[in-house]
Structures are given as structure tokens and as C-alpha cells.
Amino acid sequence: MHMNLLEEGEVVRLTADPITTTQLVKYAGASGDFNRIHFDEPFARAQGLKAVLAHGMLTMAIVGRCLEQAVGESAYVEEFSSQFLAPVWVGDVVEATARLAERGEGEGVLELSAAVEDRMVLRGRARVRWN
Amino acid sequence: MSVDRSFIGAAMPPFEVEVEKGTIRRFAEAIGDDNPLYHDEPYAQSRGFASLVAPPTFAASFRPPTRQPWLVPLDEGRILAGEQAFINRRRLVAGDALRCQMHLVDITEKEGRSGRLEFIIQELRAHDGAGELVVTNRRVVIYRAPGTLGA
Numbered sequence: 001m002h003m004n005l006l007e008e009g010e011v012v013r014l015t016a017d018p019i020t021t022t023q024l025v026k027y028a029g030a031s032g033d034f035n036r037i038h039f040d041e042p043f044a045r046a047q048g049l050k051a052v053l054a055h056g057m058l059t060m061a062i063v064g065r066c067l068e069q070a071v072g073e074s075a076y077v078e079e080f081s082s083q084f085l086a087p088v089w090v091g092d093v094v095e096a097t098a099r100l101a102e103r104g105e106g107e108g109v110l111e112l113s114a115a116v117e118d119r120m121v122l123r124g125r126a127r128v129r130w131n
Numbered sequence: 132m133s134v135d136r137s138f139i140g141a142a143m144p145p146f147e148v149e150v151e152k153g154t155i156r157r158f159a160e161a162i163g164d165d166n167p168l169y170h171d172e173p174y175a176q177s178r179g180f181a182s183l184v185a186p187p188t189f190a191a192s193f194r195p196p197t198r199q200p201w202l203v204p205l206d207e208g209r210i211l212a213g214e215q216a217f218i219n220r221r222r223l224v225a226g227d228a229l230r231c232q233m234h235l236v237d238i239t240e241k242e243g244r245s246g247r248l249e250f251i252i253q254e255l256r257a258h259d260g261a262g263e264l265v266v267t268n269r270r271v272v273i274y275r276a277p278g279t280l281g282a
Contacts, residue, residue, distance in 0.1 A: 012151060016163060023162060023163070027162065029157070029161070030158040030192060031161070031194075032194040033191075033194075035207055046208070047209070048208075048277075049208075055212070057212065057215065058162060060188055061162035061187075061188045062162065064164075064186060064187040064188050065164050068164075068187070079268075080217045081215065081217070082189050082216075084211070084215075119178070
């Protein structure tokens with residue numbers, strides 16, 4: 001998908017596979033974030049959580065995939081920020097959206113979000129540039 | 132136990148990160164991203180990159196060899212991700228040798244619905260061999276009071 005096809009206000013959606021504990025272990029290894037609330041269920045429950053919690057950064061990475069699909073590989077992401085609004089649990093299906101909010105000469109601003117069913121879990125923003 | 136304010140303005144010792152093809156591929160696999168720029172070096176080169184490109188959140192994996200001293204006394208089960216921003220000067224590619232340093236920018240707090248929340252504002256700044264700041268990874272870590280969240 002290329003940017004030239006994306007109009008201002010247009011939305012791109014990506015639905016990720018359900019989060020698994022295996023994926024969280026892989027992400028822990030790949031990112032170096034070994035907080036046990038992300039893979040050790042008895043530990044997570046002892047912390048007052050109802051289950052194992054996905055890394056917020058994994059949710060952001062899923063939104064990043066949606067962002068890439070929206071802007072195309074010739075785009076360069078100058079700034080990418082996220083606020084984590086609610087937990088994502090094992091088994092959750094994250095749906096990411098990227099909406100082109102502003103488009104200028106060779107650059108654009110996208111509004112990003114992620115939801116699990118009707119629960120908003122992440123809100124974000126990106127500034128991109130096309131060469 | 133709350134976060135020790137005397138760490139505001141502190142920086143950890145710098146450390147080196149070599150961006151490697153294997154770590155890029157494993158990171159991309161973990162996030163479920165099959166973009167060939169992250170997996171297929173000849174393809175990435177055909178698109179004008181020196182080698183595999185790193186995904187946009189890859190700098191999340193740049194971690195100091197020891198835990199941040201301001202986080203050490205905290206109860207890890209109460210640490211949550213609050214906000215995160217990556218500010219990039221260029222795309223990271225395999226072969227980049229970076230000098231990274233973790234800074235504690237500020238600590239703030241507010242009353243949440245079920246107790247006090249503290250916000251630990253950290254920046255990891257990565258410079259390349261030419262001394263250019265290539266990526267800033269700004270992270271706000273939330274330290275929740277015991278018994279909050281969980282639903």
C-alpha cells in the first residue's frame with residue numbers, strides 16, 4: 001500500500017492474531033523486558049492482575065505495523081508516540097487503526113489507536129516524511 | 132515505597148548497542164511483522180538500505196546492562212507502561228553501532244481513581260559513530276500504589 005493512495009481522513013485497519021503467552025515470551029526475549037507480569041501467571045495474579053498482561057510496547061509495535069501499512073515503505077517515521085490506556089490480556093485480539101489526519105508537502109500526521117472489542121487500549125500519533 | 136526524587140537529572144553510564152540482523156529478525160517475528168525490509172537483506176538493499184531495517188519500535192530493545200538504579204527498589208509487579216515516544220533522525224539498519232545512555236528526566240505524581248500514581252519520565256538517547264543523536268526513546272513508566280488496576 002502506498003501513501004499516494006491514502007487520502008486525508010482515510011483509515012487503515014489491522015487486526016492482529018490473538019495474543020499468546022508464547023508471543024509474550026518471544027517479545028520478552030526480543031526486547032529484553034522480562035517483567036514477570038508478562039509471562040508468569042501465578043506471579044501476575046499475586047500482583048492483583050486477573051491474568052498475564054501483554055507488554056504495552058507489543059501493542060505499540062502492532063500499531064506500528066498498521067502505521068507502516070498505511071504509509072508505505074518509502075516513508076520515514078520521524079516521531080511515533082503512544083499512550084497506554086488499558087491493559088491487553090493474553091487471548092485479546094488487538095485491532096489497530098491509522099488515520100491520516102494531516103497531509104502536507106512530503107509529510108503527514110497520523111492519528112493511531114488500538115482497541116480490544118470496544119475497549120480502547122492505546123491512543124497514539126505519528127509524524128512521517130516521504131523522500 | 133515511592134520513587135526516590137534525588138535521581139531526577141541522573142544519567143546511567145553509556146553502553147554500546149550493535150544493531151544486528153538476527154535481533155531485527157527476532158524482534159520482527161515477536162511482533163508478528165513479516166515486512167521483508169526486516170527479514171530479507173537483498174530485498175532491503177534493493178530498496179536502498181545498507182542492510183535489514185529495524186521496525187519503528189525496535190529501540191525499545193536498547194536496555195542498559197543493569198537495571199535503572201531508580202527502579203531497583205520498586206516492586207516490579209506495580210510498574211506499568213504509561214507513555215512511549217520514539218523521536219528518530221533516520222531509520223536504524225543492521226550494522227549501526229550506537230552509544231546509548233539512559234537519563235531520568237523527571238518524576239511527577241497524581242491521584243488516580245484507586246490510589247496514587249507516580250510517573251517516571253526516562254529518555255534513552257542513542258548516538259551513532261559520527262556522534263549524531265539518531266533516536267530518542269522517551270518512556271513514561273507508571274508506578275501504581277498497591278491494589279490498583281487488576282480488572
